[in-house]
Amino acid sequence: MYGWIFRHLPGPLWLRVLTSILLAAGAVFLMAEFLFPWMSQFTQFTDSTIGAPRNP
Amino acid sequence: MATAKPATGVVILRKAVQIFGELLITAGIVLLLFVAWQLWWTNVESDAKQTAAVKDFARDLGGPVAAAPTPAATGGTAASGPKDYGTPVVGEAPGHGGTIGIMYIPRFGENYTRPIVEGTSGDVLDTLGLGHYGNTSMPGAVGNFAVAGHRQTHGAVLDNIHTLVPGDKIYVQTRDGYYVYVFRNNRIVLPSEADVLLPVPNQPGVRPTERLLTMTSCNPRFGSEERIIAYSVLDRWQPASAGPPAEIAAQVARARGEG
Numbered sequence: 001m002y003g004w005i006f007r008h009l010p011g012p013l014w015l016r017v018l019t020s021i022l023l024a025a026g027a028v029f030l031m032a033e034f035l036f037p038w039m040s041q042f043t044q045f046t047d048s049t050i051g052a053p054r055n056p
Numbered sequence: 057m058a059t060a061k062p063a064t065g066v067v068i069l070r071k072a073v074q075i076f077g078e079l080l081i082t083a084g085i086v087l088l089l090f091v092a093w094q095l096w097w098t099n100v101e102s103d104a105k106q107t108a109a110v111k112d113f114a115r116d117l118g119g120p121v122a123a124a125p126t127p128a129a130t131g132g133t134a135a136s137g138p139k140d141y142g143t144p145v146v147g148e149a150p151g152h153g154g155t156i157g158i159m160y161i162p163r164f165g166e167n168y169t170r171p172i173v174e175g176t177s178g179d180v181l182d183t184l185g186l187g188h189y190g191n192t193s194m195p196g197a198v199g200n201f202a203v204a205g206h207r208q209t210h211g212a213v214l215d216n217i218h219t220l221v222p223g224d225k226i227y228v229q230t231r232d233g234y235y236v237y238v239f240r241n242n243r244i245v246l247p248s249e250a251d252v253l254l255p256v257p258n259q260p261g262v263r264p265t266e267r268l269l270t271m272t273s274c275n276p277r278f279g280s281e282e283r284i285i286a287y288s289v290l291d292r293w294q295p296a297s298a299g300p301p302a303e304i305a306a307q308v309a310r311a312r313g314e315g
Contacts, residue, residue: 001074001075001078001079002078028089031086031089031090031093032089032093032097035086035090036089036090036093036094039090040094040098040209043094044274044279044280045094045095045206045207045208045209045274045278045280047247047274047280048181048204048205048206048207048214048272048273048274048280048283049176049181049187049189049204049272050204050245050247050248050249050250050252050253050272050283050285051247051248051249051250051253
């Protein structure tokens with residue numbers, strides 16, 4: 001899968017390496033911005049109030 | 057001819073297994089990244105936002121940052137202790153998300169300077185740290201001034217709550233002045249025990265006489281099966297015009313970016 005993507009990137013080798021690094025960084029950014037905050041509701045680190053459940 | 061067909065099947069199978077394997081590895085890396093984000097990056101983000109909130113609030117306050125002169129320096133006797141400023145002034149609660157004040161807890165480190173913000177919903181606790189329970193009193197009032205804070209992630213503002221020792225000072229700075237609370241005890245309770253926030257904790261309907269500060273956080277440190285509750289009692293207060301208590305004067309100046 002990743003090999004296929006890498007082979008189909010345009011340009012010489014150095015450009016393809018650069019593009020893949022940028023793609024990976026973009027994926028990490030998108031996850032940190034959207035996926036991880038959503039996932040964190042399933043962890044229990046953030047329950048520090050008492051009584052009524054948190055209402056956002 | 058007989059060899060061509062199985063070969064295609066094998067190739068497809070190999071491709072499928074490879075893609076499946078790569079997806080599994082990807083899922084593993086994503087989970088590791090999530091753990092790093094949750095346990096490390098949220099703290100980095102929140103620390104920056106809290107530092108900015110403290111600075112904004114402290115700048116906005118004005119007032120002297122030099123410590124109030126000690127009684128000995130003004131000719132009083134050392135035995136008389138800090139000057140008595142009478143009944144503490146109790147401020148109005150700001151709207152949801154508004155900054156009430158700054159908390160200084162020397163036991164948590166000389167740089168422990170965190171904002172106290174109105175509200176205990178996720179938008180407050182997940183970035184700004186200490187959230188004030190809106191149905192409880194304000195600092196200095198007779199009754200219960202209660203705040204919540206995360207034990208882990210998002211700044212981990214109350215991570216060291218279990219290290220408080222009876223007698224430890226907790227300083228709350230508001231627009232009106234400085235409230236000095238003294239840590240009394242902690243309790244570990246079930247998450248449903250909301251009575252710990254009552255004006256007289258766990259005694260519904262009883263008229264309060266003490267001025268309490270209650271802090272709640274999760275327990276154990278990386279779980280939430282229980283809550284840890286830390287009670288402190290108001291020892292004294294001094295108006296903003298009198299300057300900060302000498303013990304935290306340097307920290308107050310630093311909070312304003314002048315130290």
